Every structure is written in C-alpha cells, then in structure tokens.
Amino acid sequence: MAGKFGTSNVEIQKNVSLASFNTLRLTVQAERFAVAKSLADVAQAAGMVAREGIALQVLGAGSNVVLRNDLPGLTLRMSIHGRSCINGLLTASAGEYWDPLVDYAIDQGGFGLENLSMIPGTVGAAPVQNIGAYGTQLSDRFAHLTAFDRRTDQFVELNRAACGFGYRDSIFKSSARGRYIICEVSLFVDAKFLPNLAYPGVAAWAGAHPDARAVRAAVMALRSARLPDLGLTPNVGSFFKNPIIGKQSTQALLAANPDLVSWEAEGGYKVSAGWLIERAGCKGMAVGGAMVSEQHALVLVNRGNARPADIEALSQQVQRRVQDAFGLTLEIEPDCFPES
C-alpha cells in the first residue's frame, strides 16, 4: 500500500506464537504480528494502530522483555537493515544485531564500542535502556537517532540530550514510553583506538596495551564465563537493576555486611543486586520451570517449560527475600508486556 512515507507491503498475521521471538522462550501469543522491513512499513503499521485504537508492542530480538501474557493489539518486530561507517559516524538500522555491529565497526577502523561486545539484541533497542557493560554505555558514543513519532505521525531526529539517558534508562522507558519507534541509530566512533580498561577484569585479560580485537576478546571471554549460555538456557540477562542508595544507607549496610559489593555511581552508591540475591539465599531457588541461575544470581532462567506466571512468582519471591534481608527494593530491569 502506498502512503506518504512510501510503499509498504507489511503483512499482518493473526495469533502468532512469540516463543521464538523472546530469549526467555515464554510461550505467549500476539493477537496480531507484523515484521517491519522499511520505514514505510513502520509508518503503515503505526497508522493502522492509531486508526483502530489498539495496543502496540515494538519488539527487537526480545532479549530484554518479559512476556507476562498474550499480547493484545499489534506486536511489531523491527527488521530494517543497513549500516555504514563514514568519517567517524557509525550508522545502523534498527533491525541490525548489536554485536555484529561492534565487530563491523572495528573492521572499519571505528573504535570505542569494544566493551559493549556480545550484548544480545538489536540496534533499535540499544538506546531504550542505554545498554552498558564493562565501563562503557551507549550514551558515551551516542550521536542521534531517527524514530517514528506516533504523536505527530512524522519521522523525527533526536539528539543525545533529547533522549534523556541514565543508568539503563532513557525517555523511551519513562516520559516518552511507547511514543517513538526507533528506526536508525548513529554513534560516534574514534579513528584512534584508546582502550577502556577501567573494569579491572578487562585489563587482566587483555593485557596492558591491547588492541581493539584483544579488548573485544577479553570482554567476550569474561561474559562467557559469567553468564549462562543463551543458546542453552533461555534468559534475559540481568533481571534486576542494581539499587542506588545514599552514603549513610551504604555505610550501615557495610557495617553489617563487610563484604557487601557496592561502588560510587550516579550520584549515590550502587549495590550489587547479584550479591544481595545470593546473600538472601535465592541462588538456585525455583518456581515451576523458572529458576534463579546457579551461575549468576542476577539471572532468572527458563529451565524448560517455564510459564509467565512462574517467572512472575519467582521474581516476587526474590524481591521479598531481599527486602526482608536488607530493606532494599529490587527493580525489574527488562520491560514487561503487556503493560498492567
């Protein structure tokens, strides 16, 4: 169909299982499902959603969503492809996978993303939670993005300030939740490689004077050792955010727990959620097919046939135990669909 943003052939399917479209492998159905392969598809799908007044869920690789129930309305999977690296600006379409983009950037002589190697998911989702790892976050490199604005029915460009990035946060998770469909992201990359060895494990693995490939290999090795293998054990990575608390609360916790893992960040002190969960005795805890990973307490895994209700009950049990043991509230990191 021809629209003001070009011709779209977007096909709407009904009652589609999302089991293979989320990395927790939860079996829920999308009432309607479409794959956007172009800007015209995005505009077309958004127009239909607006006309019919139905819900819209945008999906990348499904590595940061918890599907709690069947999804009403339209679930739109982003599959727009294309990438370039010109004069220090790396640009990629929303459907490109993140990790191959890091690899591509290094190949093109564009540096600065190595510490974000091996993060699953798509480029379009990366700004949503301002992906970060090993001392680097997307916002450090962010130039601008192009998105479809569902409020004005236009494609718009948003710069770094407009995205309101924070720790695993942005306007796309809060004030502008659901408003934008991100279609393309541009990042600044350096022509000269300067390793970020702030995270001690990276330096220990990569050596004192590594090149970009060595840092990428170090990050990949560290991640493989720490996290359950996504191919074998369905999960969404960190299930909870590290709580940020004040100095006095941290000192009180440290007095009672000298081995507490905490560090100064974001105007306060971050406390390791993994440490809290492990010390609250939750490692290995299970509800139905859902389990707190034995390998990394911050990760909830689907050990086979987990139902959304199992994940929800287990996450609530973990939150309750941590609250009872330390008086801290754990906030869930992935997005939960459908919204309650």
Ligand SMILES: Cc1cc2nc3c(=O)[nH]c(=O)nc-3n(C[C@H](O)[C@H](O)[C@H](O)COP(=O)(O)OP(=O)(O)OC[C@H]3O[C@@H](n4cnc5c(N)ncnc54)[C@H](O)[C@@H]3O)c2cc1C
């Ligand atoms: C094993 C594992 C390790 C991980 N490690 C890290 C890590 O180190 N650091 C980190 O930050 N994250 C990590 N994550 C989380 C996840 O990889 C990132 O959040 C990633 O950016 C999600 O991408 P996705 O395409 O899978 O997004 P999805 O899960 O599909 O979507 C996530 C959110 O983004 C929205 N969204 C997706 N695409 C778009 C778009 N084009 N426009 C608008 N909204 C969109 C969705 O609606 C949803 O709200 C990890 C996950 C796993 C499974």
